Amino acid sequence: MATPGHHTLSVLVENKPGVLSRVSGLFSRRGFNIDSLAVGPTERADRSVITIRVDCTRHSVEQVVKQLDKLIDVIRVLEVHPDMAIERELLLIKVQADATHRLEIMRMAEVFNARVVDAGADSLLLECVEHPDRLAALEELLAPYTIVEAVRTGRVAMTRASVANDEGRAPLRILG
Amino acid sequence: MSDTNLQKARARKERMLGSEAIIRSLEAEDVTICWGIPGGAILPLYDAFMAIDHTIEHVLVRHEQGAGHMAQGYARATGKVGVCIATSGPGATNLVTPIADAFLDSTPLVAITGQVPTHLIGTDAFQEADITGIVMPIVKHSFLVQKAEDIPKAIHEAFHIASTGRPGPVLVDIPKDLQLTEIDFEYVDTIDLVGYSAEFPRELEGVEAAADLIAHSRKPVLYVGGGVINGEASDDLILLAEALQVPVTTTLLAKGAFPDSHPLSVQMPGMHGSKYANWTIHRSDLLITVGARFDDRVTGKLDAFAPGAKIIHFDIDPAEVSKNRFADVSLVGELRTTLPALRDAVIARKDNAARVEAQGEWLRDVQSWKRDNPFRYKRGEKLKPQYVVEAFDKALKGKDAIWVTGVGQHQMWAAQFLSIDGPRRWLTSGGLGTMGFGVPAAIGAQQGCPDAYVVNFDGDGCFQMTMQELATARCYDVPAIHAVMNNGWLGMVRQWQELFHGERYSETNLFGTIPDFVQLAEAYGVLALRAETEAEVDAVVAEAIAARRPTVIDFRIDHEEKVYPMVPAGAASHEMIDQAWDNEWVEEGV
Structure with missing residues (x-):
């Protein structure tokens, strides 16, 4: 119970002004650190999903879920278990690439399903949508060529299509 | 909301200003009294209070913090939602302490604040403060109304959220231009909050x-x-x-x-x-x-x-x-x-x-x-605060009494030596520990329960934080008794300094004769009494209870008296410290 671990929370919210502050503010107020946070629209215009990655104990994540659930604009909180979900993140990365290394880098990008989206005289800009662990691996491999700039979106997650709705989407909330 | 008020509100489908819609919405929520101070961004609402016929009494206070604590005192004594009103900027920020207090003690409170006009929001306009942002960690919920037509809905939802489930404070921030916009007033009794349910499962597993x-x-x-x-x-x-x-x-x-x-x-x-x-x-x-x-x-x-x-x-x-x-x-x-x-x-x-x-x-x-092991204290030459508490307790036995306190030693003595047998008859700031809660909370409680005997045990430090509300008490003739346990010190802090900081009394001496509380109370036109001996205590308690008018009593108590027993911070709860007792103790029957 006391060992920290990573947890991914998918928070369905009403698309109202201030909702992101309410959610992120709750984390800082209760002393939980956010590893990554991604927010975006859903299939419904009036709802958004905030995907939050936290590193904390099981007890803490249960607390944070209950506290999130108390926010009026939060409709549902779901802890996404990695083995039941697809998790993805977008990486944009600019790498130094002079003529001698350019092909090497492009081949490596291919292995990771990364695309070259822009090229300059001595650098390449790659885009990659992958599981965050794979993005980390790609960054590591590119590091020796000198990374000029890198930015990631934060992960988003969805339960697998093969997981029955009840199982995968069962909200963690205690109240109906 | 009562059926008749709801029906009236539903039947009212006329055009009106947003400011009038606020009043009609409050009526629909059965509000009969509210506390506040006008100012620029809330002026249209105050204009409507005077311009239209309505059933709400507005109580003009001297500081918005007072309005908030009065609404809290009212809410906790009656079980209804308390309502306070302030203008934008400093008016709104003065409500922060009562809102935080209501949040920690789960008190149903609706705070209505004026906001600068929508086209000025975000420009650092005169008296602009992002009050919904400021109170975000200390409210159950908040609304920044964006359209004038949304005013009735926001107020209805605010009352619903504040009063159901675990009660708490809700803030409704309404820009000035929306208060001046004409709308078709429509009060809808449905709640459209998908993320909030006050219905609890009926199955009783467990x-x-x-x-x-x-x-x-x-x-x-x-x-x-x-x-x-x-x-x-x-x-x-x-x-x-x-x-x-x-x-x-x-x-x-x-x-x-x-x-x-x-x-x-x-x-x-x-x-x-x-x-x-x-x-x-x-x-x-x-x-x-x-x-x-x-x-x-x-x-x-x-x-x-x-x-x-x-x-x-x-x-x-x-x-x-x-x-x-x-x-x-x-x-x-x-x-x-x-x-x-x-x-x-x-x-x-x-x-x-x-x-x-x-x-x-x-x-x-x-x-x-x-x-x-009853609570006990030793009588001596100097007046003991516990004796004062007991004197009030005895004098009001069998009467409907509401006890209010500030925060500190006097609060603990009151908690230890009062015997209270019913709910909503003890109002104290527990979670936030807000010094200054007593005077305004007692006024609000008394206005909610006019027939009750309301006694506020306050400290001289607490009293000086909100004593300007004596003017409110005098203007509205609110007969709560403010019993100031005057030891001339920030007593609880002094106690910690004595016990845990080597008797270094850093910045806790208030000099109990500055101000002279009797002269001060007289300046406000309220009954002013003083007691320094037990005999005087018995006399002033009887006089104050009989007077039924706003009263301040300056009880000059022993400044060395401490609150015992005590669990030192960080100790286990059974490891209580106490002073050495001899055989002269007055034992309080429990």
Whole structure:
């Protein structure tokens, strides 16, 4: 119970002004650190999903879920278990690439399903949508060529299509 | 909302200004009184108060903090939602303390603030403050109204959220231009909040498991918090306690939720609680927790709190369950439902009589601790504050009295020496510990309960934080008595400095004669009295109670008197320190 671990929370919210502050503010107020946070629209215009990655104990994540659930604009909180979900993140990365290394880098990008989206005289800009662990691996491999700039979106997650709705989407909330 | 007011509101489908819509919405929510101060961004609302016929009394206060605490005092004494109003910027920020106080003590409060016109929002306009942003961590919810047509809906939802589930403060921020916009007023009684439900599941899983734990316990205790008062469940609690025949400890916020005079009561636990309450908890093998939240002022060192006890936790807020202490069995829901369910389950057990018999030895132990270790103090040459508390307690015995306090030593003496037998008759700032709560909260409570005798035990430090509201008391002729326990010091801080900081009294001396509280009270036109001896106490208490007008009494008490017993911060709750006693103690019967 006391060992920290990573947890991914998918928070369905009403698309109202201030909702992101309410959610992120709750984390800082209760002393939980956010590893990554991604927010975006859903299939419904009036709802958004905030995907939050936290590193904390099981007890803490249960607390944070209950506290999130108390926010009026939060409709549902779901802890996404990695083995039941697809998790993805977008990486944009600019790498130094002079003529001698350019092909090497492009081949490596291919292995990771990364695309070259822009090229300059001595650098390449790659885009990659992958599981965050794979993005980390790609960054590591590119590091020796000198990374000029890198930015990631934060992960988003969805339960697998093969997981029955009840199982995968069962909200963690205690109240109906 | 009552049916008639709702029908009236529904029938009213006329065009009106947004400001008038605020008043009509408040009427629909059965608001009869509110507290506030006008200012630029809320001027249209105040104009409407004068321009149209309505049924709401507005009380003009002297500082917005006063408006907030008055609304709190009213809410806690009556069980209704308290309403306070302020303008934008500094008016709104002056409400921050009462909002935080209402959040920590779960008080239903709706704060309505004016905001700069929508086209100026975000420009650092005159008297602009992002009040919804400022209060975000201390409200149950907030609204920044974006369209004038949304005003009735926002106010309706605000009252719904503030008053249902675990009550709390809700802020509604309304830009000035929206107050001046004409709308088709329509009051809709439906709530459209998909993320909020105040309906609780009816299945009562956990009741049988709780009854099992009780059946197997040898040393159970009911640990009762303020949730019982918010949940209007005092009667259910008494029935449960009497069926169980177990000791009952009531936290500072719960004082009165279970009668202090009841033989099963062991009164207050925690830092300045009774020895017998803390010992009972410490030796217990089962804490039946009801609407309480294992606050650090109750538990002391958390992992040494009730070390041998299993936990049953009843609460309306699932986030309190297992927050500070793991609950072996929990029941989330309204106490008025869950408490009777547990009682029925316990009574239904065929070996219940044998259980009561088996737990009888424990109860007898607890009652002997209670008999042998009462709250006590030593009378001396100087006036003791406990004597003042007892004098009021005796004088108002059998009358409907509401007791209010500030925060500090006087608050603890009042908690220890008052005997209160009903809910909503003890109003104190527990969670936030807000000095200055007393004067305005007493005024608001008195306005909600005009026939009650309201007594505010205040400290001289607390009193000076909100004493300008004596003007409000005088203007509206609010007869609450403000009993200032004047020791000339920030007494509780001084006590900590004496005990834990080598008697270095850093910045705690207030010089009790500055100001002269009698002259000050006279300047406000209220009855002003003073007592320095026990004989004078008896006389001024009788005079103040008979006067039925706003009254300040300057009680010049012994500044060296301390609050005992005491659990030092960070110690286990049974490790209470006390002063050495000789044989001259006045023993307060409990």
